[in-house]
Amino acid sequence: MKRLIIRKKARKNFITYGVVILSYIVLMAVIGAGSMPSALQGLLVPMCAYIVAALSLNLTVGVLGELSLGHAGFMSVGAFSGATAAMALADSGLPSWGRMILALIVGAVLAAAAGVIVGVPVLRLQGDYLAIVTLAFGEIIKTVVTNLYIGKNPSGLRFGFLNPDIGLGKGGMMLVNGPNGISGIQKISTLTSGFVIIIICLIIIFNLVDSRTGRAIMALRDNRIAAESVGINATKYKLMAFVISAAMAGAAGALYALSQNTVTANKFDFNTSILILVFVVLGGLGNMLGSIVAATVLYILPETWLRQFSDYRMLIYAVVLILMMLVTNSQKVRTLIGKLLPRKKASGKEGAADA
């Protein structure tokens, strides 16, 4: 019976990998054939970044069972540190893919550090405290980055806060310019790199969830008291999941920043955090493929197909959100789909047998 469960899980993971890889091949073929409109093509790399962000938040919300309302804050840390690293190395002679990988690593490491700082005190608490603190964290990061000045000159990087005069001297260059954010970013992240990062995130998440650690994390989610009674160190495992999630969000932020010309701190506000949470909730908590599909549909839709409705675009978007919520949760619709698909019956029996 246990083997059956493992095989079932492995197959589900295999389907997720398969969908991602096949979508990538299809997209590359369409781009190669030159039949993709540039509006859609320009959305693909940010879409990958949002998918990675949704996957990372799904790890916190779906697997760990804690609500994070400041995920855009981790993206912001990753975006600004990553883009700064990439721009500081612009003259170093590194190829663009090398700079991009470095930027992603810098973004992920710094976001993980931020995750540790937020997580250590807060994950010891019970209840909704993580949601409140991450909400505040997102706002703090936004304000800090808005007042942050980073420049480079021949002697190295210089940092300043509140005051733009950071003593760069002649020949220096401002990288992060307070409220103006970063402008003049070279777009060095590509669709391929985006898909590679999605696959890496999926590998990390699936292996974590299927490991001893992952089972400990999920046990904590389902019943903290029972889990602690068998000797699971709650803070340690929660922190582990949360920091991995923060690091992925940082990588997503760096990927996003390197796909834009200009990034400002205001981009990563509360609304962005909620947008990512919407991807996760509508895709299904703990369902990685669901997050990917929801992020794709909900990101692409308002920018392309809904444009024909001009002023009513966001109104229709809201209707789409509500419909998705109702349809995916409605027992009636599920039964209806179950009736339409003869195979569904068999799956129900199988599920019962597993339980």
Added chain:
Amino acid sequence: MKKRLFALGLALLMVAACLAACGDSSSSQADQPASTGSSPESTGAAIKIGGTGPLTGGAAIYGNAAKNGAQIAVDEINALGGLQFELRYEDDVHDPEKAVTAYNTLKDWGMQAFLGSVTSKPAVATSTEANNDHIFFLTPSASSTDVLGGVENPLTETVEIPRKDNIFQMCFVDPNQGSASAQYIYDQKLGEKVAVIYKNDDVYSTGIYNSFASKAQELGIQVVSATTFTDDTSTDFSVQIADAKDNGADLVFLPMYYEAASMILIQADSVGYKPQWFGVDGMDGILTLDGFDTSLAEGVMLLTPFNADSDDEATSKFVSTYKEQFGDVPNQFAADAYDCVWSIYNAIKDEEIAADISASDLCDKLIAKFTSADFSYNGLTGENMTWDETGAVSKSPKGMVIQDGVYVGLD
């Protein structure tokens, strides 16, 4: 296993259908005339002009004003016969990321000349794209120097963003507004002690503040209070107003958009603080704000290139057409966009231009014309406007004061 394959197939189909649907719609949209602004008599043999701006959301008044102003100009030009224009505006919600998508949508539509983005931050992104694609870019109102590129950072004396050679502005750049305001306050002796409230998470507001502060220092204007706010704190100004009041400022400079300025005016009035208020072009629009008591704006001064109450024939014609079609008094953004379309028309009307000219060829022609010494344009927002290689316009600002709920020109 079969069931899994079936599920896999369904999931793939869904993703593919979604992407394909998106792809189809944007390409098919490209073939049909735009819903938002093609003139009825356009036959398809017209130069396609695009623009992005916030048509929805908090800054929508600017985007819609620019769109309407440009539409009036296009209608007038098409009524002349000869060279025909077709206009399409896309919504960017004042977000650089969405602005790039809007720009790409316009590119798919076959845009040949671009009116840029209406607000600064999105314009920084779209100007880089337009520069890469070599599509002529003339923005009505995005005033940041980062839009043009090629401007030295005064702190480092380096050009951080190289000049984008096909990017031009119809409005003043931010530093010009700040230093012109300081000069005006100094010349007219409007205030002894000056306070500034600015929005420090906004490119436009900080850009003007920085140049105002350095010019004020140069002229010896005493700045007694400089306080800031952000997007999140743009509803409560009690601290900033108290600071200005306690320091005895008799003139308060408000380099910001009108929503925040209206809150400041209301809150200052409630504590009985009545200094001389001085604004910049973002203040334009305060009189048409819903639910705002315009008597509070009485005596507010602002620098703006456009005066809707001017007796000038072109202006009064524009204002009456605008009122007739869209129901309110046009602001400076509408006038700037109107001027943008007309100046592009003036630049190419004497040349043999086929409607199917490529965007890149048109761009070369327009750059050559705009930067040539003998090209100047008289419009609603200035006389004898000229442009040089920097892309900035040269024209002089007009001082305005609000009296009895309308703008009146100062001299």
